[in-house]
Amino acid sequence: MAHIGIIGGGISGLTVAWQLHQLGHRVDLYEASERIGGAIRTTISPDGWMAEWGPNTIIESSGRIKKLVRSLDLDHHKIYPGPLAKKRYIVRNGEMVAVPSSLYGIITTPMLSAWAKCHLLAEPFRARNQTLDSETVADFVRRRVGDEFLKWPIDALVGGIYAGDPERLSVRHAFPRLALLEEQHGSLILGQLKGGVRRPPGSDEIPRNKADIFSFDKGLQLLPDTLAQKLGESVHTSLAAERLEQTPDKTRWQIHFSDSRVSSAELDAVIYAGTADGLTGIRMPDKLTELLYPVAEIPHPPVTTLTLGFRREQIAHSLDGFGVLIPGTEGFPILGTLFTSSLFPGRAPDEKHAAVTCFFGGTRQPQIAKMVEGQQIHLALQSLEKLLGLRGSPLYAHRICWPRAIPQYELDFGRFIRLMDQAEQDYPGLYLAGNYRTGISVGDTINAAMDLAVRVHTEIQASKSKRTHT
Ligand SMILES: Cc1cc2nc3c(=O)[nH]c(=O)nc-3n(C[C@H](O)[C@H](O)[C@H](O)COP(=O)(O)OP(=O)(O)OC[C@H]3O[C@@H](n4cnc5c(N)ncnc54)[C@H](O)[C@@H]3O)c2cc1C
Structure with a gap:
């Protein structure tokens, strides 16, 4: 059994910690903020509205994701969208048009x-x-x-x-x-x-067009909450990693923390599962700094999510779908809107009410993500009036701005990947995980974290058996 430190308590850090725990290792996870979950967070209002701060859905893109949910005894909390929510809209010439899902649909679509x-x-x-x-x-x-x-x-x-x-x-x-x-x-x-991208033998990957999406009856936060609960005292919140160094014989790692009352931890391996810009908040050996500080340059535009609740009769549209996405050329101030209460039950107080979630900003209009709530509600209502025939004011509003929301894998992203690969190669026992490296969706981060746990376990076993034989 090895002792492994994990920095960052988003879904990447929690998943890798849980998997390593299940493989028999001692884990300690350190999260800088006072709560775990990172971008995954759910708020439920006293009058029954549910708002997701970040992701609303997870794509079940592998057997590993099913396995993770099952290992946490969460299968009975899992919910899938009803058949109506399969329909997706985009805007063309100011109107919502259903996205075709078949060849015939493509031939006949007005899109x-x-x-x-x-x-x-x-x-x-x-x-x-x-x-x-x-x-x-x-x-x-x-x-x-x-x-x-x-x-x-x-x-x-x-x-x-x-x-x-x-x-x-x-x-x-x-x-x-x-x-x-x-x-x-x-x-x-x-x-x-011909069946899509060829999968390597033994792969449990589920093709995207066949993969279901899901959430939980109590919202997505149930997943990080349950992981943290199962990991128990191994999870330490309000504890930021501030310095990372190797022991003089270079066989182990030490993490020093923001809270000087907490003594440093000495570990067989360290997994950094924080954010890309969080790397620059950690002092580390000079050569490692040269390799990892540039990773913080990966662009992360701001995004604001705004969940609004209405009486059902205020919206003329049937809300028969997943939501609507809006191309930049259409000139709307929102990126798109999810029909939140059509997607899953329990997002609005009852069937006489409806909830939608609007997204602002991104690379397209970063300035709109930073506007104040009143302005954003006004812009959202204008757009929803045009698209959904909305009338009147919301009964409920929940807004959150993410100043650095989603890493952009732009043309020079390969440079960052090479730096991270080099860091892991030059500093054995140090690993990097998270949405800045292996895919931005929750599904991608879970898959990558489960794979990383197996890799860390295998490398620890190999180095142990090498030491016994020398
Ligand atoms: C608005 C929004 C909507 C999204 N919608 C979807 C969606 O619908 N579907 C989907 O699949 N994905 C979606 N995503 C993407 C997805 O949510 C994220 O990519 C994923 O949750 C990232 O998880 P992570 O663990 O890699 O990073 P994070 O969730 O960012 O977690 C990193 C954690 O590390 C901590 N940390 C950083 N530095 C330190 C340090 N020095 N010491 C200790 N802790 C540290 C941070 O506090 C944070 O808690 C969305 C994201 C956003 C922002």
């Missing part, structure tokens, strides 16, 4: 012009690009399926997932499966028809 549809049908005949590593999402989409696709569905989708700009994101890093579809099949359409 795309006849020219864009013909251009799409020719996609399998277009040549591959040999330089995907230096291609933006926008260039990739323009090259394969045309400008109209980029301007409407893809721009809306990139705003919804990354709050980002397709002209800046790297296709290789931000949408690796798209890049692999072209590499493996030469075409996105043929690749999809």
